[in-house]
Structure formats: structure tokens, C-alpha cells
Amino acid sequence: MSANGSDISLYGCIDQVLDRELVIRNGEPIVAKLKLLLQVAESPYSLRYVSLSWYYPKQKLSTGQCIQATVRLRSPRSFANGLPFDYEAYLLIQSIDASGYIKTIDTVLADEQYSPAIHRNLWIEQLANNIPSGAWPWIAGLVLGEKDAFSTEQWHLARNTGTLHLLVVSGLHVGLVAIIATLFSNIVLRFIVFVRGRSVGFAIWLPALTAIVVSGGYAWLAGFGVSLQRSWLMVVIAVLIFQFGYRARPLYPLLLALLLMLLANPLVITQVGFWFSFSAVSALVIFFSGRKTSWLEAATLPQWVVFCVCLPIALTFGQPVSLIHCLINLIAIPVLTLALLPLSLLALATRWDWAYSLLAQIGDWYWYGLALIAPEPSSAVWWLEPIPLVLWLIFLILLRLSGNFILVIGLFSVNVFLLLCGGKPKPDALVMLDVGQGQSVYVTSHGKALVFDTGPAFSATFSAGDAILLPDLLRRGTSEISALVVSHSDLDHAGGLSGVLAGPIPIKTNYFGQPLAANLGEYAGEGDASSQALSCHRDRYWRVYSTDLAMRFFPIPEEIRTSDNDASCVVQVVWHGQRIMISGDASQNVEKWLVKTYGNDLKSDVLIVGHHGSRTSTAELWLDAVRPKQAWISVGFQSRFGHPHQEVMERLAARGIDIIRTDERGRWQMNADGSGEGARDGWQFLWRQP
Incomplete structure (x- = not known):
């Protein structure tokens, strides 16, 4: 397939309807463009997925339908502005080999042999139709990893308050699911032992296998993003190390997960989620291994450590950073972790009306609180010169060798100094x-x-x-x-x-x-x-x-x-x-x-x-x-x-x-x-x- 585009006939099934773009004309809404992700079954080229637009569509298409169509395709090509987001790499990571638009559709069929991905998307569409609108964004965003769960205004508010990372499914979710699965399997195992009056042969492996399978299934259901891949691999590695009785330093499972991810998909290094995920976990492991901390430090210090280590990454990828962002996170993280996330899991699992209502109410309070304390975007630092960023990381390494009191004071001081200084304008x-x-x-x-x-x-x-x-x-x-x-x-x-x-x-x-x-x-x-x-x-x-x-x-x-x-x-x-x-x-x-x-x-x-x-x-x-x-x-x-x-x-x-x-x-x-x-x-x- 040429880079400049070519017309081909292909057959494939709609994996996901990405967007229906409405346009108002003469007071009437019309669909101007339908954005589809198509899983290709037959084509002259070896294609996995293609992203297609259909301008002024003649009929409604939905997930799971299969089409025979003539399309204009071209190889993905991104704009070149020197910005950190690499669109071409992103598409390749998502197995999207081409993009283009539909010229004509010859046939539309309903395929009964859906792929697992299509089954997932159909299930999510059904959930969206049956779950109250106030609770659905939290379930879709925090549990299922749907990127369009929250509105554009909410994404901007999260970005301006430094809480953007809380709106995506992360390793915290996978770890929580693994812990719940382990506890539940232990209860089941104890019940089996109580009924039979003796232990069973597979008892030693039941909690471990349950944790691996359940957390892996959840990670796939939530989209299997970078942080989920890292977290699930760490769960698998940690469980196997524990089961076989090996003694390994806490950093080893993380490094092994990193190696496996890079071998599976080297382009993952182009994604901001990769750097945030591994940097945050590595920082926590390195800073707190062998260190005694008080309850106050345990409650506050991890957030400062993650904030400081991830700050250069945020600035490199064009995300604003402000000192007040860390303070906002001290409040937002417990609310998400202890209230919104558990309620989202509970509401999805039980479908209880009171859980939906409570989730929607706390969610409204959360957005209202963020809007109330959000700093002006212009008050944040959006970039720093490379030299201060390198000195920053060196300073963090030196702080690791210091005592707890010096660590706390040092982290706070360096943040205040650098964030107040900001960056000077570049040459005209x-x-x-x-x-x-x-x-x-x-x-x-x-x-x-x-x-x-x-x-x-x-x-x-x-x-x-x-x-x-x-x-x-x-x-x-x-x-x-x-x-x-x-x-x-x-x-x-x-x-x-x-x-x-x-x-x-x-x-x-x-x-x-x-x-x-x-x-x-x-x-x-x-x-x-x-x-x-x-x-x-x-x-x-x-x-x-x-x-x-x-x-x-x-x-x-x-x-x-x-x-x-x-x-x-x-x-x-x-x-x-x-x-x-x-x-x-x-x-x-x-x-x-x-x-x-x-x-x-x-x-x-x-x-x-x-x-x-x-x-x-x-x-x-x-x-x-x-x-x-x-x-x-x-x-x-x-x-x-x-x-x-x-x-x-x-x-x-x-x-x-x-x-x-x-x-x-x-x-x-x-x-x-x-x-x-x-x-x-x-x-x-x-x-x-x-």
C-alpha cells in the first residue's frame, strides 16, 4: 500500500465505533462523519486493523457488524512538529496499519463469530445503555479503561489540577483486583477444607492462580494499557517468585516486567504512560526499600516522591506542573482510591441502585471540589530547560542517601525553587x-x-x-x-x-x-x-x-x-x-x-x-x-x-x-x-x- 493512498476492496468487522460527529444544519442534527475501527478479515494487503471515516453516512453502523466496502487507504503519517506525542508509533502499538475513509459500502452483515475484542466492546455498549449516566463515566473510566468516558471539560480540569493520571486505569486497580481475588480464593479454599475435613492437593496453587487469572482478565477487560501490562506482569512474577520460595529484591520483578514489555513491543517507549508507570513504581521501590518510616511519612511522603520523579516526564510530554498539584493529589488520591474506585467496582459487580446513586453523588462532589481549588493554568510551569531537569534527578539521588527529615525538607525545597523559577523564553x-x-x-x-x-x-x-x-x-x-x-x-x-x-x-x-x-x-x-x-x-x-x-x-x-x-x-x-x-x-x-x-x-x-x-x-x-x-x-x-x-x-x-x-x-x-x-x-x- 502506498503512502499517498490507494483504493481497495476489503471485508472486515467493526471493532468499535469511535465517534459519531453531529453537525447542525437548518436546526436539524445530521451525522457528518462516522469514525470506525475495523478488524480486517480479507484485503489485498496484510492488514490487522484500519481506522476509517465515513463522511455523511447513509446508514447506521454499530460494533459487531461486518462490511464489504471500497475504501481509500494510506499508511499512517503523523504531523511533524517535534512534539512528544508520536501518532505513528501509537497507531502501530494499537495494531492499526492504515487509515482512510469509506467510499462505498457494498454489503453489511451481522457476523455471529465475533472476536474477543468485539465481544468486549459490545458488552461495554450494553452496559452504557443500562447504567445511569451519572455513574457510568466512573465505571467506564476507572474500571473499563474507556478513554472517552469523561468530557473534554473534565479532562482539562484534571490536567490543570495535576490529577490526570487518576482518570486512567492504572496498576493500583490491577493490584487491588489481585488482592481481592487472592482473599476470595483463600475463603473458598478454607471452606473446601472445612467441608472435606482435610486439605486438597491443589490448595497451595489456588490463590496464586486465581490472582493471576482474575487480574489478567480484568487488565484485558480494561484495555490492557501500558500500566496494566506492567502491573499484571509484576503480579505474575511476584506470585511465581513467592510460590517457588525464591528470595528476590523488590526491584527485580519490575526490571523483569520492563524487559518483557520491551521485547514484546519496543515502541512502547514512545508512550507517556510507559514512563510514568515504571518511573513511579521504581521510585517508590528505590526510596522506601529498607527505610523505616513513620505513619505520617507513609501517608504523605510517597506522593511527594512520585511527584518529584515524574515531574520531568510530565514537563517533557507537555503536561503542566505546579506545587499545588501535589497538595491537590494528597486529597484526590484517597478520594479516588478509597471511595470512587471501590464504589465503581461494587456498582459494576452488583448493579445495585444505591451504589450507582452514591457513586454519582461522590463523583459530582469530586468535580466540584477540583473546580473550586483548581489553580489558574497560567500559574503552572509547562517546561524547563534540560539542565535543571538533569540536576533535579541528581538531587533526588542524593536525597535518597540522606535521612528522612532531610529528605522531606529537600523534596519540598527543590520543588518550590524550581517551580517558582520556571523556564526562560527561548530565542525569537x-x-x-x-x-x-x-x-x-x-x-x-x-x-x-x-x-x-x-x-x-x-x-x-x-x-x-x-x-x-x-x-x-x-x-x-x-x-x-x-x-x-x-x-x-x-x-x-x-x-x-x-x-x-x-x-x-x-x-x-x-x-x-x-x-x-x-x-x-x-x-x-x-x-x-x-x-x-x-x-x-x-x-x-x-x-x-x-x-x-x-x-x-x-x-x-x-x-x-x-x-x-x-x-x-x-x-x-x-x-x-x-x-x-x-x-x-x-x-x-x-x-x-x-x-x-x-x-x-x-x-x-x-x-x-x-x-x-x-x-x-x-x-x-x-x-x-x-x-x-x-x-x-x-x-x-x-x-x-x-x-x-x-x-x-x-x-x-x-x-x-x-x-x-x-x-x-x-x-x-x-x-x-x-x-x-x-x-x-x-x-x-x-x-x-x-
Whole structure:
């Protein structure tokens, strides 16, 4: 199968319906896209699973149904922005060999020979329909490991309070199930001995086998994530060591589980759960082996140890860290461990109405309490330089050799010092992000940024704004977005807006080319943000942000703005002696008017090519007026729209303009000295698509 996509006929069964994306049109809800995970049975290629979208589906599909369909597939390829999440590795770990969309469905059948995974998903769907909505998120999230159990707002609240790790099924759950299984098997065994009046031959192995089988079954039922794999392997190893009477240090089972996981799936090292899981358990084993602790230290010190050891990992993977997060966890962990988790297990096992009600009530109190004490996202540290992080780990090792009192004081002091210091802004840069078929550009100066477009929305809850743009700005130590310019209302330019507005970076001024709600719909978030923003078509005076950064608009009269694209903001930026021209999706008609009206003022060193290189933009007279040295094109890999068009490429090449494309170079960054670098330049991991 080629990377650029191919049409094939395949037969497979729907493992899971991932998403039904609703769109409101004329007041009526319609399904715009159905997202499926298909277990492939027959195809020209050796495929295990494929992730498919079906745009404007003609019928309802559900888990367990099998389809014969013609689909357009291509090998997984992720955006290249240098961010820690590796989408291609994630898909390979999940056995997803291709992604694409359904062109036609020939037949739909109900297969009676489901795979175990499909049986699991069908069972979960039935539970969701029969369990009260207030209790279901906790059962689905804490017990069954369903990632979409909680709302987007709840995930954001958990992230901002440092309790995100509590919402996923972890080793604590597997250990608790193993302990319960062992206790229950011991009761059964004692009853058998009491009835028979003598012991039985398999008595010595019954608790051990019960713990292994029951905890393994639960781990599989909960999705068998990284922490569950680690925990179950440790249960198996620990049980076998105990049964055979070996004496082993506590760290040995953990190291053996680590080795087995890496042998089974080496790509697991790309996942944040792997690092959190093994680092947290290793820290507890190393710090407390052979150490006597008081009851107060036993109640509080483990949380501080895990927090300190996992802090560099959290910052590396773009998660905020604050001193108050640790204090919040001191309250949240007991509530989850002693109340919500046991109640979730009890409610699932018994189906008692009072258990559902109590679980829902305590869950509501939990979210209300988190919202009450949640710190402002801007008060957290989002990144630190590598050197402080390395010194941090060295300091923790030295603390391990100290006494308990020094350990407690040292842990607290180093957290206060580092978290109050935070990180300094990185050097100024002009950046075009790799957001696929969309556009997002920003420029920084002295820790502040101007942002031009926010990239596309991929679904109602996931966009380039919160997944790519914000993390990249935070990684650079950006303290303020001095101006956010959304060129026009098309989804590929404005789709990420709601994520940016809800983010931790304050925005001083918003500029828009046109109202957004009409095109964005549910992606616009709450209200129409453009109603409280300034129009970029009012004036053309320079706005100075620092000695190295200024910006001006080229207003377009209303009679010229005859379409969404032609309403685009046209902006020129001066940054460290470089002039950058950004024209959104403005057509050649607008370009002609700009050349006639502004003439030599359009001269720029860098041109962000209009409309992703479409033939409707970038006219010859526009290029002759702007006279850029470089042309940057933000375009999706193997764009289904044919961008950039060959005619545009020929116009650029004929003038000797250096062309930079995000589909080829990934995220492109120009430094203050004029040098540039792409995220796909140089060595790449072997599993990455070129």
C-alpha cells in the first residue's frame, strides 16, 4: 500500500465505533462523519486493523457488524512538529496499519463469530445503555479503561489540577483486583477444607492462580494499557517468585516486567504512560526499600516522591506542573482510591441502585471540589530547560542517601525553587506549524507572540489549536499572545480557535476577517468569539510590539470581500529585519486589488503562499509585487485537493523563489539570524513515514 493512498476492496468487522460527529444544519442534527475501527478479515494487503471515516453516512453502523466496502487507504503519517506525542508509533502499538475513509459500502452483515475484542466492546455498549449516566463515566473510566468516558471539560480540569493520571486505569486497580481475588480464593479454599475435613492437593496453587487469572482478565477487560501490562506482569512474577520460595529484591520483578514489555513491543517507549508507570513504581521501590518510616511519612511522603520523579516526564510530554498539584493529589488520591474506585467496582459487580446513586453523588462532589481549588493554568510551569531537569534527578539521588527529615525538607525545597523559577523564553522565532490541510503561523519576540490562524479542527473535541499550536507556544516559554489574527471563518484556519481561547496563555487582542459562527458551527466553542474582536479591515497603521516586531493590515473594502476566502486578513509583519506577507486564502481578485492599491508596500522577504498553493491564488502580478525570497506553503500530505497546484509551483520556480512545504519539511522555523530548520530535516525514527 502506498503512502499517498490507494483504493481497495476489503471485508472486515467493526471493532468499535469511535465517534459519531453531529453537525447542525437548518436546526436539524445530521451525522457528518462516522469514525470506525475495523478488524480486517480479507484485503489485498496484510492488514490487522484500519481506522476509517465515513463522511455523511447513509446508514447506521454499530460494533459487531461486518462490511464489504471500497475504501481509500494510506499508511499512517503523523504531523511533524517535534512534539512528544508520536501518532505513528501509537497507531502501530494499537495494531492499526492504515487509515482512510469509506467510499462505498457494498454489503453489511451481522457476523455471529465475533472476536474477543468485539465481544468486549459490545458488552461495554450494553452496559452504557443500562447504567445511569451519572455513574457510568466512573465505571467506564476507572474500571473499563474507556478513554472517552469523561468530557473534554473534565479532562482539562484534571490536567490543570495535576490529577490526570487518576482518570486512567492504572496498576493500583490491577493490584487491588489481585488482592481481592487472592482473599476470595483463600475463603473458598478454607471452606473446601472445612467441608472435606482435610486439605486438597491443589490448595497451595489456588490463590496464586486465581490472582493471576482474575487480574489478567480484568487488565484485558480494561484495555490492557501500558500500566496494566506492567502491573499484571509484576503480579505474575511476584506470585511465581513467592510460590517457588525464591528470595528476590523488590526491584527485580519490575526490571523483569520492563524487559518483557520491551521485547514484546519496543515502541512502547514512545508512550507517556510507559514512563510514568515504571518511573513511579521504581521510585517508590528505590526510596522506601529498607527505610523505616513513620505513619505520617507513609501517608504523605510517597506522593511527594512520585511527584518529584515524574515531574520531568510530565514537563517533557507537555503536561503542566505546579506545587499545588501535589497538595491537590494528597486529597484526590484517597478520594479516588478509597471511595470512587471501590464504589465503581461494587456498582459494576452488583448493579445495585444505591451504589450507582452514591457513586454519582461522590463523583459530582469530586468535580466540584477540583473546580473550586483548581489553580489558574497560567500559574503552572509547562517546561524547563534540560539542565535543571538533569540536576533535579541528581538531587533526588542524593536525597535518597540522606535521612528522612532531610529528605522531606529537600523534596519540598527543590520543588518550590524550581517551580517558582520556571523556564526562560527561548530565542525569537518565526514558525509555520505542520497542521495538515490548514494553516497556523506565529512569530515570537521577547517571550510574546503574534499568532496568525489556529489550524483546523479534526473533531468537535480535538483541534490543531490545543494539540499543536498551544503546546508549541508553551514549549517556547510564551507568556502572552499579543495579537491573535484569524484570517477568515474556514475550518482549516479557524478550527483551533476555541482550544486557544481556553488555553493557559493570555490573549491581549483578537483580530478577525469575518464572523466565525456561520462556518465553524459547533467548533466555535461557546458563543462567537469574533463578536468581541476587532476587524482587520479597518485600518493599515503599524502596530509596534517591540523593537524587533511590528505588524500592519492591508484592509480590503467590503465590495471586494465577495466570499469567505476574499474576506481573509492580509497582514505584513516586520521581524528582525525580515518582512513576512500572510494573505490567508485571498483569491487572485483580491491580489490584483492589493497590487493596484498598495504597490511597493507589499514587498516582503517571506511569502506565506495563499490558499495552500491553490491555483485560485498567487497570481504572477502578486509575486512580482511581493518579490519574496522564500515561499512557505502550509499543505496536507498528498492533499486530496491537489495542493499546491503545479501552475503555482512553476510560477515560484520561474522566479527562483526558495520553496518550503510543511508536507515535506514538517514544522518550519526561521531564526532571528535568517537561518531555518524543519522538523523532518535530518535523522528520523525508522517507523516514521518519509
